[in-house]
Amino acid sequence: MPDGSVRTTTRGSSGADVAASIGAGLAKAALAVKVNGEMKDLDWPIPHDAKVEIVTRKSEEALDLIRHDTAHLLAQAVQELFPGTQVTIGPNIEDGFFYDFARNEPFTPDDLPKIEAKMRELVARDLPTKRTVWKRDDAVKHFLDLGEQYKAEIIRDLPADEEVRVYYHGDWHDLCRGPHLPSTGKIGLGFKLTKIAGAYWRGDAKNAQLQRIYGTAWRDEKELAAYLQRLEEAEKRDHRKIGKEMDLFHIQEEAVGQVFWHPKGWTLYRTVENYIRRKVERADYREVKTPQLIDRKLWEQSGHWENYRPNMFIAEVDEGGGEHARRVLAVKPMNCPGHVQIFKQGLKSYRDLPLRLAEFGACHRYEPSGALHGIMRVRSFVQDDAHIFCTEDQIVDETRRFVALLTEVYKELGFDSFITKLATRPELRGGTEEQWDHAEKALENACKAIGLPYSVNPGEGTFYAPKLEFVLRDAIGRDWQCGTIQLDYVLPERLDAEYIAEDGTRKRPVMLHRAIVGSLERFIGVLIEHHAGKFPLWLAPTQAVVATIVNDADPYAKKVTAALKLASIRTETDLRNEKINYKVREHSLAKVPYLLVAGRKEAEEGTLSVRRLGSERQETIALDALIKQLVAEATPPDLA
């Protein structure tokens, strides 16, 4: 037992028997049993000398069990309500589960409450669970006879040594590995169906599209309510909503996937851009700018034309000589080929390396319409891009320097931690196997050399290079992949970059592609959601509003605003004929960090009544002292 005690039972006793021998309460609460660390059904006979733990609702593992059973419940309800619907798979996911069905008629949002009601009914019926083991061929034939072609396919593909188990909940049954709760009644009512979606069979767009129903499930209705509350909170942070509310940007039909930055949004954008510019300059990068339109020849040479042609914006011009003088240019989807062109100007020596070329490169990619999402996934964006041309020997040190820079930037921008993944060679790729072996090994070595923990993300590298991915965690626990460094042997070769080595021979430089925030557009979306629009002072588009109580204070308020602007504090004046309550409410909702209230008293004394966003307290501060305080707080972290 978990507490170290030993219990003796008769041969063939099950988890349920053990629970019952401990107490009636536990017997009732038992959901499953953990035998030697492995989850099993309660009725599973326990082997000799086993470590046994009874799993109840309170156990950590309970949620997984409940969710998996709820997925089965969903499938059962759907098949009862919509006969002829085929079941496929229904795994657990974060916070819930889904189940994919094959059915000609689509499910509609109106179906969800009906299905949910049926699920509750099945819980109330408290159908007992029964596990059976089948011969593979029998099972395949059985499911084919039922018209369950997907299930039959799954059984055929099971590993040869795997037992074919079929679980019954009442009469309804499904192929499943288990384990399951002893009856449908144990599932409880802490579940809710959340959305319907199309999803491809086996995740492949070439296959048939199934209909997926998503749900969430918890220990009880209280936990469910808390989860739904969390969803609502996340919705409030949505950068599209806040972007509108705070008048930061908009997107419209005539420029799909591109951002119209409003003055306030652009202020935020420039603040971030200028901050990064200072950081890379201090890290010995040289900033450059490369052309937006480049002849297709260069993209053919780099390999982009072959791999990404459908996703590139193309510009065609007639140079006046008829058909033969047509020139095809691509709007750059990446900056790397441009940077190689700069590198290739003039002969480079090993003494020039490492050469770090940085660019706030505006790139355009024709993203599929379904991929677009606010300012997070757009067709026109700017990367904080840079390419480091270096020698083999410099890889580890350059990686170390980059990770140090990135850590600093994330921290200063308000993110405390990130995780690292090593994305290895994808199926579709350029270069030779030797180059890939070499590049993956080199990145691995760099991680080890600088003591950077990482997990492997197999097959997720780019077509020319393996990469390290840096994933941020935001204020409400969501992950965002932003930074990357890619170790590329392919492009320098394809674009024929070389330098003169110490021994006088010509050699290929290694190229490190790297970005810290990735797309500025996307990163600002992340920043908005991370801070819920309540930015630290240095990032806030409007840092202070001077609001008057009476007209008599107008001249003083104007004077205060002028003084603050002189000190580079982004300040607005609110002289409107409104009550102070109204102004406080409005500027608080607009998430203005500092509200500076000026009435008759303040005007006479040369002070302001200061209210910091998020606080209901006010403090009267002399103008001079206030300016000092605001300037200190508004200083970007790298200049403080």
Place this chain on the structure above:
RNA sequence: GCUGUUGUAGCGUAGUGGUAGCGCAACGCCUUGGUAAGGCGUAGGUCGUGGGUUCAAUUCCCACCAACAGCACCA
């Protein structure tokens, strides 16, 4: 791109086969009020776009565009 849903004033929304309401914002007047919505009034819409059905379409049908959710994609 695929599946489903949606598209009404700057924003948030109601509604109907007989050409549209509400709230906030805007504008005007009254009010000068001390920390989260003061009062009264005015203006603003070819109901996403294009076809069709109908005496009549914002409403019903079709196509397209866009947004949203998920899938696929993300150099």
